[in-house]
Amino acid sequence: MRARYKPWAAELIEAHPGIVIPEPEKLKGRWQEEFGNANPLHIEAGSGKGRFITGMAQANPDINYIGIELFDSVIITALQTVLETEGGIPNLRLLRVNAQEMESFFEKNEVDRMYLNFSDPWPKTRHAKRRLTHESFLSLYETVLPKNGEIHFKTDNRGLFEYSLTSISDYGMLLKDVSLDLHANEPEWNIMTEYEEKFMKKGQPIYRMEAQYNS
Amino acid sequence: MRARYKPWAAELIEAHPGIVIPEPEKLKGRWQEEFGNANPLHIEAGSGKGRFITGMAQANPDINYIGIELFDSVIITALQTVLETEGGIPNLRLLRVNAQEMESFFEKNEVDRMYLNFSDPWPKTRHAKRRLTHESFLSLYETVLPKNGEIHFKTDNRGLFEYSLTSISDYGMLLKDVSLDLHANEPEWNIMTEYEEKFMKKGQPIYRMEAQYNS
Structure with a gap:
């Protein structure tokens, strides 16, 4: 998801390294240490403005959450939500990185569940490899999830x-x-x-699945 | 699917034993002989008034079709379609039996594909066992289909x-x-x-899948 260029975003992100982790590869295998507990870790690939991941983190304080989003201009909104929340959101971290590189940030078994929400549909057949449910991505997620790990996926795109x-x-x-x-x-x-609220208000159905790895 | 009681239906069915097979258990393992060729056999469990199976048989003369429907009052419409077709529909037979007993009518590997269309949704959880995609039915269909056999399924019911x-x-x-x-x-x-035409005209989506046995 892209938004207007926000020159001040990078500065605000850098000012909050405890929320938007600057060098997440250094925490690979050490996320429980970072969160200070042994709770499960759920991550969202492509967390956009962060409404889902911040909402989930607030609703489920006994689960740790990480939102991954490449663009400053949208991750900044998630950061602002954390900053505007009294006491912050201690069980949430944000990574301003490409989710395709998640192997650099998490060990096998370190992530307990993966969320994919309203990812780019890439409707042209020649772009099928870019869809986040293409087999190459399913294979990537498996490198960080446990045996029988789950992907929870929502989209409005039929x-x-x-x-x-x-x-x-x-x-x-x-x-x-x-x-x-x-x-x-x-x-x-x-x-x-x-996105979900926007499409729901238009009366379009939202599709959702929970899928589990078989090994 | 039920329709008005039609006292004349049983009589018309009995008058056409070459179309609505009176004792299909006698043809178990011998359907190629009945059709007089070695073409693939596709069957529909719950064929109702027969619009799908008669249409498929006419569109695909190199495939043999069998429509299975329990009720005289609806299978009669399929029979009438055959009778009204010039030259009949030589690659179609109808069975006025309960599809749950298909093991009595077909050998393993004798059926090449199974169609399920707009079967009863049985929406209550306690009736889940009656849904034609319940595991007990999937296991039943497997007894007549080949390895990697397919089920093609359509419904309007989400x-x-x-x-x-x-x-x-x-x-x-x-x-x-x-x-x-x-x-x-x-x-x-x-x-x-x-059903499909009726629901399509109302603007409701029709759902369809092709599913393949893994062994």
């Missing part, structure tokens, strides 16, 4: 969801739960992303 | 489709193709059922 169902099945993963209209029967634990 | 995706995944089957709005991009080979 084509991406159709593709993801077959890609995940073809990878040998198990579909644990599927919703083809999340807001027809919204679970109480659901935290909406910015 | 809950049934969500359930079916997880049930089929849990059974170890592979999702080959999924459409979450078949008519947004209708394939030229699609043959509509009666």
Whole structure:
């Protein structure tokens, strides 16, 4: 997700190294130490403005969260949410890096769950490899997740969801739960992303799945 | 699917034993002989008024089709379609039996593909065992299909489709193709059922999947 160029964003990010971690590769294998507890770690690849990951962190204080987002101009909004929250959000960290490099930041088994929300649909067939549920990415996530680790994935994009169902099945993963209209029967634990609210208000269905690695 | 009671239906069915096979258990293992060729055999469990299976048989003369439907009052419409077709539909037979007993009518490997269209959603959790994509049915279909045999399934019912995706995944089957709005991009080979046309005209999405046994 891109937003307007914000020249002051980099400065604000640098001023808060306890929230937006400047050299996350140094914490590879040491995230429990960083959080100061042995709670599970859930990460979101492409956390955008951070509404989902900040909401999840506040709703679930016994889980540690990391939001990964490449662009200063959007991660800055997540940082501002933390700064505006009284007491901060102690169980949340942000990484301003490319999620494709997650192997550099996490050991195998160090991440307990992966969230993917409203990732770029890349609708052209020749761009299928860029979809975050392409087998190359499923293989990447497996390098940091435990045996039987889970991916929780939401999107408004029908084509991406159709593709993801077959890609995940073809990878040998198990579909644990599927919703083809999340807001027809919204679970109480659901935290909406910015996109989700926008598309829900337009009356478009939101698709969601929980998929589990088979080994 | 039930329809009005039609006292004349049983009589018309009995008058056409070459179309609605009276004792299909006698043809178990001998369907190629019955059709007089070695073409693939595709069957539909719950063929209702037969619009899908008669349409498929007419569109694909090199495939043999069998429609299975329990109720006289609806299978009669399929029979009438055959009778009204000039030259009949030589590659189609109808069975007025319960599809749950298909093991009595087909040998293992005798059926090449199974169609399920708009089957009863049985929305209550306590009725999940009656859904035609429940594991007990997936296990039944496997007794007549070959290794890597396929089920092609369409429905307008979101809950049934969500359930079916997880049930089929849990059974170890592979999702080959999924459409979450078949008519947004209708394939030229699609043959509509009666229900499908009705729901499509209401603007409701039709869900479709092709699923393959893994062994």
